[in-house]
Amino acid sequence: MLTLFISLFLTIVLSALTFKFVISDGDFTLLSKRHVKREEIEDKVVWITGASRGIGEILAKRLASLGAKLILSARNETELERVRKQLTGKHAPEQVKILPLDLTSGEDALKDAVDKAESFFPGVGVDYMFHNAACERPKTTALDVTEESLKATFNVNVFGTISLTRLLTPFMLRRGRGHFVVMSSAAGKTPAPGQAVYSASKYALNGYFHTLRSELCQKGIKVTVVCPGPVVTSNGSGATTSTTKVSSEKRVPAERCAELTIIAASHGLKEVWISYQPVLAVMYLIQYMPTVGYWLMDKVGGRRVEAAAQKGNTYSMSLLFGKKKAP
Ligand SMILES: NC(=O)c1ccc[n+]([C@@H]2O[C@H](COP(=O)([O-])OP(=O)(O)OC[C@H]3O[C@@H](n4cnc5c(N)ncnc54)[C@H](OP(=O)(O)O)[C@@H]3O)[C@@H](O)[C@H]2O)c1
Numbered sequence: 001m002l003t004l005f006i007s008l009f010l011t012i013v014l015s016a017l018t019f020k021f022v023i024s025d026g027d028f029t030l031l032s033k034r035h036v037k038r039e040e041i042e043d044k045v046v047w048i049t050g051a052s053r054g055i056g057e058i059l060a061k062r063l064a065s066l067g068a069k070l071i072l073s074a075r076n077e078t079e080l081e082r083v084r085k086q087l088t089g090k091h092a093p094e095q096v097k098i099l100p101l102d103l104t105s106g107e108d109a110l111k112d113a114v115d116k117a118e119s120f121f122p123g124v125g126v127d128y129m130f131h132n133a134a135c136e137r138p139k140t141t142a143l144d145v146t147e148e149s150l151k152a153t154f155n156v157n158v159f160g161t162i163s164l165t166r167l168l169t170p171f172m173l174r175r176g177r178g179h180f181v182v183m184s185s186a187a188g189k190t191p192a193p194g195q196a197v198y199s200a201s202k203y204a205l206n207g208y209f210h211t212l213r214s215e216l217c218q219k220g221i222k223v224t225v226v227c228p229g230p231v232v233t234s235n236g237s238g239a240t241t242s243t244t245k246v247s248s249e250k251r252v253p254a255e256r257c258a259e260l261t262i263i264a265a266s267h268g269l270k271e272v273w274i275s276y277q278p279v280l281a282v283m284y285l286i287q288y289m290p291t292v293g294y295w296l297m298d299k300v301g302g303r304r305v306e307a308a309a310q311k312g313n314t315y316s317m318s319l320l321f322g323k324k325k326a327p
């Protein structure tokens with residue numbers, strides 16, 4: 001009788017957990033933190049790169065509504081102004097600072113930008129640096145990547161981002177506090193057939209920032225690495241340039257991605273994953289059962305490149321079973 005009860009109980013618990021996993025849009029630790037710790041965001045100075053559109057724009061809106069003091073960066077000043085006008089929160093849009101910046105413009109320009117960002121709000125420097133900007137990511141096979149696109153991707157995603165960090169961190173160290181929130185990607189945790197260089201750039205970021213934290217966490221520097229799978233911005237197209245066509249991919253809304261990112265940052269989580277299935281499951285497999293995970297990716301890799309070429313669903317389960325998606 002007792003064993004019957006126990007096995008029934010276990011079955012129910014396991015089914016509930018499985019169900020929860022199937023419908024989840026983030027890793028278990030992240031989803032256990034339900035709300036933003038507002039006091040960690042309110043009145044803090046938050047600098048966001050790539051704030052002119054996509055996830056960065058949504059992050060800016062949400063952070064403003066939480067009472068953060070914002071500095072918005074990207075190359076396009078017109079777009080930054082457009083975003084600024086739409087912000088609402090306890091600090092009025094006029095107090096939001098626009099700091100046009102090209103991450104590829106070299107050390108001197110980056111140094112200038114850091115000096116400006118540090119002096120915008122009297123008496124307080126940058127509390128959070130949201131590294132969100134990234135180069136466009138056309139889909140090609142690993143071998144078809146052009147030299148130009150290889151350099152462009154690394155110049156923005158890796159070299160620009162790291163240089164900015166290296167220049168800003170000393171200011172944070174002097175204050176004994178500072179927090180980097182890094183928009184990495186699921187492609188920084190698992191193979192991403194059709195996006196080898198993008199994936200390489202995100203793996204590079206993960207390596208740099210987890211190492212930076214290990215060196216400086218005892219001096220007050222925090223790092224939150226955020227790894228989203230497919231995300232859709234409110235315009236309906238994937239924010240990625242790769243999926244300009246309508247696609248059937250199940251993508252997390254940018255608003256939800258931004259909310260989970262801010263939850264993660266405000267709770268000081270070190271790494272979080274944001275995605276629907278099957279990408280989330282693949283991330284767990286690669287992390288905890290790499291032999292199985294890489295076997296699976298090898299199965300889908302070739303077909304996924306084909307699907308990408310046709311702008312089909314590159315995350316479909318059907319890739320596993322050999323069905324090709326119509327464009
Ligand atoms: N969307 C997704 O499905 C997805 C999934 C996983 C991870 N992510 C990551 O999330 C972040 C945001 O993605 P997103 O899709 O919202 O990006 P997006 O729409 O392509 O926007 C990229 C942003 O970066 C800025 N940027 C590009 N090149 C720059 C440069 N040289 N210097 C300074 N800023 C530059 C752009 O502004 P300007 O053109 O005005 O400079 C723009 O604001 C990226 O790091 C991306 O890798 C996105």
Ligand SMILES: *[C@@H]1O[C@H](CO)[C@@H](O)[C@H](O)[C@H]1NC(C)=O
Pocket residue numbers: 053054057233234235
């Ligand atoms: C949505 O599309 C409009 C018009 O194409 C554009 O002006 C706007 O910046 C886009 N918004 C986002 C969040 O990408």
Ligand SMILES: *[C@@H]1O[C@H](CO)[C@@H](O)[C@H](O)[C@H]1NC(C)=O
Pocket residue numbers: 076077078079
């Ligand atoms: C910036 O955005 C505006 C408005 O969307 C656009 O007209 C302009 O061409 C963009 N500027 C650059 C340098 O891309």
